Amino acid sequence: MQIRWLEANEARFADYARLFPELGVNDPLPAPAEWLANMGPDLVFLELDGAVVGYGYAQALASSGYVRHVVIGPQARGKGLGRELMHELRRRLAARGCSSWQLNVKLDNVPAIALYRSLGMEPDFRTWVLRVPAPAGLPLPASPTLRCSEPPASSDATLEREFDVPSGLLARHRAKPATRLLLFERDGSPIALAPFDPHFPGCFPFRLRDPACSRAVLEQLLAFVPVDRAYLQLVLERDEPSARLLLSSGASLVFEIQHLQGPLHA
Ligand SMILES: CC(C)(COP(=O)(O)OP(=O)(O)OC[C@H]1O[C@@H](n2cnc3c(N)ncnc32)[C@H](O)[C@@H]1OP(=O)(O)O)[C@@H](O)C(=O)NCCC(=O)NCCS
CATH class of the missing domain: 3.40.630.30 (Gcn5-related N-acetyltransferase (GNAT))
Structure with a gap:
């Protein structure tokens, strides 16, 4: 199982467009150029044995990292990749000066909530x-x-x-x-x-x-x-x-x- 971390580029938009719907948020996809300009620097793609199977999107704010998307494709789940992705986002946010991190998750997303709590995150408010x-x-x-x-x-x-x-x-x-x-x-x-x-x-x-x-x-x-x-x-x-x-x-x-x-x- 060989993992590589890939940066965003215009060709990778197809991977984003395939994986983003897994979030189930029903928001429209941006145009590729707008996507790259607005989100590109905060994205990372997870390649497993030569195929992109997931991505994360996390913004480094003043001192807190805001994790906005965490996705592992359906076929690749349950193998520890979601946890690897969170570790990678943590490394990237720490390198950009963050000391805390935060995110939003749907109330019924049991796997994601278990993952985040295992990394030391605690619920604070409802949205x-x-x-x-x-x-x-x-x-x-x-x-x-x-x-x-x-x-x-x-x-x-x-x-x-x-x-x-x-x-x-x-x-x-x-x-x-x-x-x-x-x-x-x-x-x-x-x-x-x-x-x-x-x-x-x-x-x-x-x-x-x-x-x-x-x-x-x-x-x-x-x-x-x-x-x-x-x-x-x-x-x-x-x-x-x-x-x-x-x-x-x-x-x-x-x-x-x-x-x-x-x-x-x-
Ligand atoms: C949430 C998600 C990223 C987890 O990815 P994954 O690769 O399956 O997760 P991992 O195999 O690394 O498991 C990490 C932890 O998640 C939790 N977990 C994963 N699958 C679970 C399940 N089916 N039930 C309960 N907990 C689960 C466990 O705590 C697990 O740790 P453990 O294996 O030590 O018990 C993945 O399910 C996903 O992409 N879902 C769709 C998109 C989404 O909902 N993203 C989160 C938005 S906030």
Whole structure:
């Protein structure tokens, strides 16, 4: 059993396109050039005896590594390769200065949760991935008028503290040319933060401090959804009150996930 670690290049997009659906997240595939530019430096492919059987995608943020994808193809599972892949991601994140790592996993993904816990990760919060129909939106109660702006990069550290976003994540969003970072305020107080990526189209993470303001926020976000797309996807971390309000108003639940985190060298 000979393992080789391969970097991303345009020819490897076919492997990504074959393996990515194993995550079961139902997100659209990007165009190859966009994929390579946005994700390439954070991808690693696992080649076993000459065939690519898996890949990992992990972003080194300020001090924490955010593991975004971990995939071993169906035929190659159960042989220790998922664990090898996590060890490789750990090596790569440590080499880029991270001291902790984190990820999201579906609540019913028993193999993945067992793997991550065996590496020292622990559950910390729940996340809801929702879709709001576009352009119609949801029949939400009227909400106060908000000011929407696109704050400069110099305010990222303040916004990350204010909205409890992992340090360095907003810079990652800004590096994608099509992403817009939107801040919603009421009388000068921050109410919501939405890094909007038209590819999904949606916001990860979507922070809404006051569910009573959801209508005004969603109406403005829906205006950014491309006309050929039927939904706005929102990732609400920790925020059960907003998730419940949007679900009870007709948003659809894509899935509920568990966030796990731990020290890189457990
Ligand atoms: C999760 C995944 C990466 C595991 O890969 P794998 O190569 O099968 O895993 P390994 O053989 O290295 O096993 C590593 C550990 O995972 C856990 N595990 C693997 N298969 C399992 C199963 N069927 N049931 C329970 N635990 C299991 C065990 O803890 C195992 O450690 P052990 O063998 O020491 O008991 C793989 O199932 C996969 O790609 N699934 C589809 C995509 C996905 O869900 N990715 C995770 C997204 S968060």
